[in-house]
Amino acid sequence: MKTNMECARYLEAIHELADGVLGPIRRAELQLHLDACDACRALADDLVRLRSLTTSLDRPSPPDRVWLQIAGRLRQEGRVTAPVTATGRAGRQAALFAIAAGLVVAVGASLVLLGPGFRASRQPGPLAGAPSQGNAATSDAVQSVETEFRLAEQHYQNAITKLEQAAKSEEGAFDAQTAAMLQKNLQVIDQAIAESRAALRTEPQSAPARDSLFDALKRKVVMLQDTIAVMNEMRKGDSAGAAQLIEGINKS
Amino acid sequence: MTTSKVTVHPSAVSVAVPPGRQADLALVERCRAGELTAFEELYRAHSGRLYSVACRMLGNTADAEDLLQEIFLAAHRKLDSFRGDSALGTWLYRLATNQCLDYLRSRAARSNQLTGTLDDEPGLADPSSRALGERAVTRMDLERAVAQLPEGCRAAFVLHDVEGLEHREVAEVLGIAEGTSKSQVHKARLRLRTLLGR
Numbered sequence: 001m002k003t004n005m006e007c008a009r010y011l012e013a014i015h016e017l018a019d020g021v022l023g024p025i026r027r028a029e030l031q032l033h034l035d036a037c038d039a040c041r042a043l044a045d046d047l048v049r050l051r052s053l054t055t056s057l058d059r060p061s062p063p064d065r066v067w068l069q070i071a072g073r074l075r076q077e078g079r080v081t082a083p084v085t086a087t088g089r090a091g092r093q094a095a096l097f098a099i100a101a102g103l104v105v106a107v108g109a110s111l112v113l114l115g116p117g118f119r120a121s122r123q124p125g126p127l128a129g130a131p132s133q134g135n136a137a138t139s140d141a142v143q144s145v146e147t148e149f150r151l152a153e154q155h156y157q158n159a160i161t162k163l164e165q166a167a168k169s170e171e172g173a174f175d176a177q178t179a180a181m182l183q184k185n186l187q188v189i190d191q192a193i194a195e196s197r198a199a200l201r202t203e204p205q206s207a208p209a210r211d212s213l214f215d216a217l218k219r220k221v222v223m224l225q226d227t228i229a230v231m232n233e234m235r236k237g238d239s240a241g242a243a244q245l246i247e248g249i250n251k252s
Numbered sequence: 253m254t255t256s257k258v259t260v261h262p263s264a265v266s267v268a269v270p271p272g273r274q275a276d277l278a279l280v281e282r283c284r285a286g287e288l289t290a291f292e293e294l295y296r297a298h299s300g301r302l303y304s305v306a307c308r309m310l311g312n313t314a315d316a317e318d319l320l321q322e323i324f325l326a327a328h329r330k331l332d333s334f335r336g337d338s339a340l341g342t343w344l345y346r347l348a349t350n351q352c353l354d355y356l357r358s359r360a361a362r363s364n365q366l367t368g369t370l371d372d373e374p375g376l377a378d379p380s381s382r383a384l385g386e387r388a389v390t391r392m393d394l395e396r397a398v399a400q401l402p403e404g405c406r407a408a409f410v411l412h413d414v415e416g417l418e419h420r421e422v423a424e425v426l427g428i429a430e431g432t433s434k435s436q437v438h439k440a441r442l443r444l445r446t447l448l449g450r
Binding site: 011012015018043046047049050051053054055056057058059060061062063066067069070071073074075079080081151218 | 413
């Protein structure tokens, strides 16, 4: 029977075996041990399987809008230069109207997802699943969660206020029809925020209602960021960039 | 190894860089000059890898998307500090990993979470270390288990086992010794085995 101390000697070799970097001499020595030790053999099999599974993991791609938002912020901060292409006013307005229409589709999809019943938990992507480690069993923890919730809500609200100011300062970039449509989109999200807050007033500790509120707040932040990014793209005459942004919004 | 002298920045002294780094330095120089297309080129070349790291470090795509923006905005601000001592990809990995770790620590502090330690990592004799062969483990199971790893060994595991960096490179990115990188990756694997064997 093998001792645990003896097994420990082979632990690094087992990892190297799983990595495929174990040399032939040490491999032969390890094999003798594995033939006699069920625990180490099981460990080696598991690590080889784990390594194989790990290398098969997908590499997710960031949505296109991330780049557009980065580019928009760099331009806003005056940190980059980009050639500005002049375009006709009529063509620009037609493109903006199409963009606004695209945003309507995105908002409609958001509402379907939010719904009146509110989801049980927030699942932002396929990689969700990190466990919540908060301790809700004590009143201190409940207080802490409450404070955290208020801080996060304030954080979103501050971001929204700043983005609204930025968007307002640029609102001349849109014609009246487009501006009205964008405004309508934001009103729809505001309605979702109001419904979530109403649900929270009824059930202040409801996790689904909180998740729903954060979803709605986040969607408003994203919508405002995207609106500003579209303004930036249109200002530099890049209709293709704006269209790309809409595609990203519709995918999300 | 062949090296050549390249002046990387008006404020920088001439430094010897491997030939492979010259393209990085040329691209960085264009970014520093404010060329948006150059920065987009840099983004297209590296965003996939950094987004992948951020997704696995943070455990969800929504936060990873937000952080990816911050990573590249920070990269643009810090381009002056890139001297070509390491590859641009390594420099960006370091920046991204630090941002992820800062974010996780901040999130843990805000929600009063206790970050796990590996002092009690399972050993061979741990009865909970069951063989994975007894159950079908999916990639989704693995993603969830990775999200439960303590942040230090999660970073080393993601960079080495998922992204395929060498331990030497992981050590450079995380600012740790090469032996520590090995140790963290090994501990992460044993922890994953326990999590997935339950």
